[in-house]
Amino acid sequence: MPTADKAEIHEPAALYLRTRADVRLSFGRAQTAPEARVNWAYDLQEQTLSRAGGATAVTSDDTLPVPKSRRATVENLLVAALPAAERRALLAASEPVRLVAGDTLMQPHDRIEHVFFPTGSFISLLTPIDQRAQLEVGLVGNEGMVGVSLILGVETSPVRALVMGGGSAWRMDVAKFRTALGASAALERGLGRYLYVLVSSFAQSAACGRFHQVEERLARWLLVTRDRAHSSQFHVTHEILAHMLGVRREGVTQAASALRQRNVIRYNRGDLEILDVRGLEAAACACYASAKDTYARVLAR
Numbered sequence: 679m680p681t682a683d684k685a686e687i688h689e690p691a692a693l694y695l696r697t698r699a700d701v702r703l704s705f706g707r708a709q710t711a712p713e714a715r716v717n718w719a720y721d722l723q724e725q726t727l728s729r730a731g732g733a734t735a736v737t738s739d740d741t742l743p744v745p746k747s748r749r750a751t752v753e754n755l756l757v758a759a760l761p762a763a764e765r766r767a768l769l770a771a772s773e774p775v776r777l778v779a780g781d782t783l784m785q786p787h788d789r790i791e792h793v794f795f796p797t798g799s800f801i802s803l804l805t806p807i808d809q810r811a812q813l814e815v816g817l818v819g820n821e822g823m824v825g826v827s828l829i830l831g832v833e834t835s836p837v838r839a840l841v842m843g844g845g846s847a848w849r850m851d852v853a854k855f856r857t858a859l860g861a862s863a864a865l866e867r868g869l870g871r872y873l874y875v876l877v878s879s880f881a882q883s884a885a886c887g888r889f890h891q892v893e894e895r896l897a898r899w900l901l902v903t904r905d906r907a908h909s910s911q912f913h914v915t916h917e918i919l920a921h922m923l924g925v926r927r928e929g930v931t932q933a934a935s936a937l938r939q940r941n942v943i944r945y946n947r948g949d950l951e952i953l954d955v956r957g958l959e960a961a962a963c964a965c966y967a968s969a970k971d972t973y974a975r976v977l978a979r
């Protein structure tokens with residue numbers, strides 16, 4: 679079994695927790711006090727995570743959402759869909775890592791060194807607009823993979839991949855990934871289909887940002903984050919929501935307050951809880967259901 683040290687990808691590797699056990703993370707690289715570190719043991723056989731250390735508060739004004747409670751056992755759906763022998767081969771060529779929220783896994787136009795299959799983590803795909811602004815174009819959790827341009831033979835990423843929710847993932851270096859892709863028709867077919875889903879969602883996001891209201895886009899974003907985080911509770915500031923949706927903070931404040939009045943969310947000082955999933959789905963634009971349908975239809979084949 680790999681040790682926690684081996685499973686960690688950055689130094690200092692840690693998960694940043696608040697005393698109330700919800701995670702609060704900085705938009706760039708989180709600064710961590712040593713006492714805020716948590717030691718994790720990763721059990722390969724069980725694919726479960728157990729916390730071995732205590733945690734204290736780390737605060738930042740600019741935070742990313744992460745669930746207060748995370749499902750302990752989550753598998754990557756693309757990996758799980760492979761025939762058993764090919765799944766075993768893929769995992770044998772990968773290593774389990776713990777991704778740290780706030781870390782950047784790849785930058786636009788930089789050479790990709792690793793691909794990632796998230797299990798308990800989720801990663802935001804961002805496209806830079808200028809020196810200061812960037813827009814989220816996708817959120818990848820255990821349904822997907824980061825580093826998809828390699829499937830097309832392109833060695834650089836068009837987007838920035840920022841860890842939004844820290845947690846477990848399978849990491850594979852590029853050479854091993856290429857070998858695996860060449861050796862498994864099922865892997866090539868599955869990832870090709872996933873790439874189609876991702877391209878569809880990029881196209882849809884472009885239309886969504888132009889034609890749909892902030893309130894319905896916020897509802898969609900909360901539902902997608904809930905799906906990726908496997909939790910209905912997270913900590914997220916208006917500022918982060920404004921970044922993610924590419925709108926002004928005032929717009930987010932109005933939209934959040936409208937959703938609160940519908941009693942579909944509770945939102946207090948950045949602590950957000952989804953109270954009524956059906957109600958939130960009704961408040962979201964059609965893009966949410968459409969993206970889910972596309973994934974189910976294309977990946978099920």
Ligand SMILES: [Zn+2]
Pocket residue numbers: 885886887890895898963964965966
């Ligand atoms: Zn939309």
